[in-house]
Each structure stands twice: as structure tokens, then as C-alpha cells.
Amino acid sequence: MSMQPRFETARETAVISKILTDLVRTVQLIECEIAAQEERASVSNRSDVKYPMLARTLIERRDNLKITIDALEQRLAERAPYEQATAA
Numbered sequence: 001m002s003m004q005p006r007f008e009t010a011r012e013t014a015v016i017s018k019i020l021t022d023l024v025r026t027v028q029l030i031e032c033e034i035a036a037q038e039e040r041a042s043v044s045n046r047s048d049v050k051y052p053m054l055a056r057t058l059i060e061r062r063d064n065l066k067i068t069i070d071a072l073e074q075r076l077a078e079r080a081p082y083e084q085a086t087a088a
Contacts, residue, residue: 013079016072023069030062 037055038044045051046059 013076016076020069020072020076023065023072027062027065027069030058030065034058034062 034055037052037058041050041052041055043050043052046056
């Protein structure tokens with residue numbers, strides 16, 4: 001019984017790559033907004049009670065997106081051997 005790859009076509013791999021690009025850009029934008037919030041509040045210590053609530057929320061969102069990025073990158077890495085075999 002042969003195992004089929006998760007992604008059936010190169011098109012699907014291209015879609016995942018595009019999603020990854022978008023997610024990385026979103027993480028960069030979130031990091032800029034976190035820095036802006038910290039600068040506005042003049043607080044960069046997350047344990048400080050004056051630390052901005054929006055920055056806390058953005059940090060959680062950024063961390064979740066990073067987990068998603070890692071998972072998608074892993075899926076692409078798993079797919080690479082299948083694509084090389086079909087290209088040969």
C-alpha cells in the first residue's frame with residue numbers, strides 16, 4: 001500500500017507557499033504594532049501592570065501565527081521529497 005502525499009499537486013504547494021508569505025508579513029506587521037504600543041505607553045516590561053493590553057493581545061496572536069507558520073513549513077518540507085521524485 002503506497003502512501004499518498006498530503007498535497008496532491010504542485011499548485012497546492014504553491015498555495016501553501018503564498019499563505020506562508022502572507023503569514024510572515026502579518027507577523028512582521030504585528031511586531032511593529034507591538035513596538036508602537038510599547039513606545040506609546042513607555043513600557044516594555046510585560047510583567048508591568050501598565051503594559052498595554054493591546055500589545056498583550058497582539059503578542060498572543062503573533063505567537064499563534066508563528067506556530068501556524070512552523071506547521072506549514074514542516075508540511076512543505078515533508079512534501080519536498082515527493083515533488084523531487086515526480087520532477088525526476
